Amino acid sequence: METSKPEPGTTPGTALVLIDLMPRIVALSLAPHTGEEVAGRCARLAEAFRASGRPVVVVRVERPNVAEQPPGSGFVEGLVRPGDIEIVKRTVGAFHGTGLHERLLGLGVERLVLAGLVTTMGVESTARAASDHGYEVEFVEDAMSAFAADEHEFAVRRIFPRFGEVRDTASYLKSPTTERG
Numbered sequence: 001m002e003t004s005k006p007e008p009g010t011t012p013g014t015a016l017v018l019i020d021l022m023p024r025i026v027a028l029s030l031a032p033h034t035g036e037e038v039a040g041r042c043a044r045l046a047e048a049f050r051a052s053g054r055p056v057v058v059v060r061v062e063r064p065n066v067a068e069q070p071p072g073s074g075f076v077e078g079l080v081r082p083g084d085i086e087i088v089k090r091t092v093g094a095f096h097g098t099g100l101h102e103r104l105l106g107l108g109v110e111r112l113v114l115a116g117l118v119t120t121m122g123v124e125s126t127a128r129a130a131s132d133h134g135y136e137v138e139f140v141e142d143a144m145s146a147f148a149a150d151e152h153e154f155a156v157r158r159i160f161p162r163f164g165e166v167r168d169t170a171s172y173l174k175s176p177t178t179e180r181g
């Protein structure tokens with residue numbers, strides 16, 4: 001008997017995790033997508049997840065051992081909504097020392113959909129830790145970007161498929177679950 005794969009992001013207990021969508025990181029020279037393009041796609045994904053009642057986790061980094069964070073260290077304007085889970089990390093990945101795993105467990109989350117900046121840094125580090133914690137992982141390849149296009153392409157074509165599914169924003173926005181609202 002043949003079984004089909006579930007629509008992206010429709011598995012019960014799925015959360016969207018958006019990494020480092022901060023003005024100072026969005027403004028960097030990134031490829032193959034600009035930071036603004038990534039932030040826009042991530043905002044649309046977040047709206048779809050919220051509309052379907054699925055958790056949205058927004059993660060930003062703070063530099064440890066400094067008196068004041070650099071300008072642009074908050075979230076991009078309009079990204080965070082009431083009910084979102086806000087995580088502040090002090091390492092590359094979103095799990096170490098943040099309580100993220102415990103928050104997700106409390107919500108019954110089993111699958112993470114990852115997007116944000118930078119593909120080969122915060123996103124990849126978070127994905128590896130998520131896998132170590134036993135989460136199923138999906139990646140939204142056009143809702144992330146890297147310091148160079150070839151780094152991004154290598155990660156989404158060679159590394160990420162070893163951890164989970166790689167999809168694009170359109171596949172999430174057309175999902176029956178996200179359309180129901």
